[in-house]
Amino acid sequence: MRVYERQMVRALVGHLMEDLSADAVLVAITRQVSGGKTETVAVPFGNAHACRGLADYVYDRIVCGEDEEEEGEEQVEGPDDE
Numbered sequence: 302m303r304v305y306e307r308q309m310v311r312a313l314v315g316h317l318m319e320d321l322s323a324d325a326v327l328v329a330i331t332r333q334v335s336g337g338k339t340e341t342v343a344v345p346f347g348n349a350h351a352c353r354g355l356a357d358y359v360y361d362r363i364v365c366g367e368d369e370e371e372e373g374e375e376q377v378e379g380p381d382d383e
Contacts, residue, residue: 310328318347325355327352
């Protein structure tokens with residue numbers, strides 16, 4: 302990742318954590334590298350407990366397909382909800 306790309310990611314994460322009061326942010330990307338191989342990068346931002354909880358939530362939503370809203374959990378609009 303180039304320097305300006307790292308700066309863009311840091312700016313986005315900073316905005317989410319400072320301006321939107323996010324407790325945790327997970328940045329995960331995959332990209333194709335030489336030889337047809339895939340490189341995966343995942344970086345957590347925030348306290349470890351909140352990051353683990355967010356990772357579990359994302360795993361359940363994406364891999365397990367659990368879309369039901371748990372009691373007391375606020376539904377947040379995502380890119381597919383627009």
